[in-house]
Amino acid sequence: QVKNKAPAEVQITAEQLLREAKERELELLPPPPQQKITDVEELNDYKLRKRKTFEDNIRKNRTVISNWIKYAQWEESLKEIQRARSIYERALDVDYRNVTLWLKYAEMEMKNRQVNHARNIWDRAITTLPRVNQFWYKYTYMEEMLGNVAGSRQVFERWMEWQPEEQAWHSYINFELRYKEVDRARSIYERYILFRALAVLVLVHPDVKNWIKYARFEEKHSYFAHARKVYERAVEFFGEEHMDEHLYVAFAKFEENQKEFERVRVIYKYALDRIPKQDAQNLFKNYTIFEKKFGDRRGIEDIIVSKRRFQYEEEVKANPHNYDAWFDYLRLVESDTDAETVREVYERAIANVPPIQEKRHWKRYIYLWINYALYEELEAKASKRTRQVYQACLELLPHKKFTFAKMWLLYAQFEIRQKNLPLARRALGTSIGKCPKNKLFKGYIELELQLREFDRCRKLYEKFLEFAPENCTSWIKFAELETILGDIDRARAIYELAISQPRLDMPEVLWKSYIDFEIEQEEYEKTRSLYRRLLQRTQHVKVWISLAQFELSAGQEERVPRCRQVYEEANKAMRSCEEKEERVMLLESWRSFEDEFGTEATKERIDKLMPEKIKKRRKLQAEDGSDAGWEEYYDYIFPEDTANQPNLKLLAMAKLWKKQQQENEAAAMDPDKDIDESQT
Secondary structure, rough: OOOOOOOOOOOOOOHHHHHHHHHHOOOOHHHHHOOOOOOHHHHHHHHHHHHHHHHHHHHOOOOHHHHHHHHHHHHOOOOOOHHHHHHHHHHHHHHHHHHHHHHHHHHHHHHOOOOHHHHHHHHHHHOOOOOHHHHHHHHHHHHHHHHHHHHHHHEEEEEHHOOOOHHHHHHHHHHHHHHHHHHHHHHHHHHHHHEEEEEEEEEEOOOOHHHHHHHHHHHOOOHHHHHHHHHHHHHHHHHHHHHHHHHHHHHHHHHHHOHHHHHHHHHHHHHHHHHHHHHHHHHHHHHHHHHHHHHHHHHHHHHHHHHHEEEEEEEHHHHHOHHHHHHHHHHHHHHHOHHHHHHHHHHHOOOOOOOOOHHHHOHHHHHHHHHHHHHHHOOOOHHHHHHHHHHHHHHHHOOOOOOOOHHHHHHHOOOHHHHOOHHHHHHHHHHHHHHOOOHHHHHHHHHHHOOOHHHHHHHHHHHHHHHHOHHHHHHHHHHHHHOOOOHHHHHHHHHHHOOOOOOOOOOOHHHHHHHHHHHOOOOHHHHHHHHHHHHHHOOOOHHHHHHHHHHHHHHHHHHHHHHHHHHHHHHHHHOOOHHHHHHHHHHHHHHHHHHOOHHHHHHHHHHHOOOEEEEEEEEEEEEOOOEEEEEEEEEEOHHHHHHHOHHHHHHHHHHHHHHHHHHHHHHHHOOOHHHHHHOO
């Protein structure tokens, strides 16, 4: 251990280390000597050696496709095209699903102007792997570059039979447009939208955006009647059950470009009357923009608002407790009316108190009060009325049955924003007195922590733990607070109180936090004592492994023997454990430790302790007691179990005898193999 922890007089920076390494060039290796080939014999010898190297690499691992590709590219560099072709074919026999292999093969043929060979390869590729779009793209591009437009079109047609993704159709359409084949592009769009098979419409890409693209294609090429027909077909196709605002917005913009303003209004009104409000925000926005440009904006907006208001009035009259309708109504009113009208609607809404005093019926209702208070504070800037809203809501809630912690916390935060800290504390204190909840305690403690009132935090934590002594998170937070304040003894006493509680919701988290606390304080003896106390309560394998890892990381001279001793104790304690997987986990951890720190003797010993994994079968029963078949599962046989059960030795000998019998039968079936082996 280093006793003098003062910084050295001469400091070395990372920059200096890098510069010295660069100057000395420690990691640079000299380049290999250049080899010059002077005659044909040397060249042939060089080729033989390289080919032998490549073949050896392939023989070692046939599935590494990069070795095949390097081999073929080397042969290609020597202009040995036939040899490279043979290598690629051999590689395809190994893995014909490899996309890179096909691409390299075809690129080699194209590079060497072997067009027919390239076509053959592309045909084989798209036949073998028709779902790899890259093959189709490359194939069509090659045919187009060769000027074979008909061939490229034929490849596209073969591709479309597989009903590929959207981009493939667009590529086909763009291909036809490059050669001014508008009618062909239109027919492709028709197939792209609806695919006819056996006189039945089968949907290929029935998405709205595809119809819109089709219509814009017609519009771009000045076929306006066709474009309108496409939009009308789309509206008819989707009907009223699957209406989409994007379709109607695009239809309306098309008619707007054609100066058909009455048609635009009809389209917008038709869509707004049938599409639900929550799905028509963009539609309504575009309608408003249109009216601003070409109509009486104020009149249209008033009509729409009045219509919506009438609709909401009908909804809340039919069901006053439909709070979602009230929310929509209030959102509409807040956007376009004065404060008095908004307050009147809010008062009407909050007057509809849920008839049943159960919290699930109040969860939506309480947000009316929250929105009311936020409106008064943020929009109306009336802090006095905001306070009255909060107080009225808190008086209305039946705190003896349930409460809403968010309401108390919002009220306290409002008072803090008004710089009225005593009222905020009074509100939170009242909430804890009337209806204590975890969320209220946490919010109050967080407030006092931000104000650096640590004595108040301690009192609140004490009250909190009296209310919920089983809450492990609260104990941990309380102890962490004392640790931050430097009172280690108080933190340790809190942890002791916590682990002595009869009921805890997450005891494993609490114990882990206590142990980590002692480790941070470098109290290793107390940490060991804690582990031993925990092992008296539970013999879980993770506790033993954690104790072993602690002993290993304690940084003392006897850490390895201590760690090994822990593993020994754990192995003895878990011999009677029913869960064999836990003991296997322990032995695996022990073996990892011995691999790093053990000797040959200890490694051999742990290998002897490792169990044998065997496959077994057991009978299953259904819930009604009937047989449900057999199930295979894995079991572990430990060495001491083998010694106690002599039948297992007999079973192992039987397996060995059966294996020998199979080998003898195989030798009898293949006598040539024995002759070859005797000759060798």
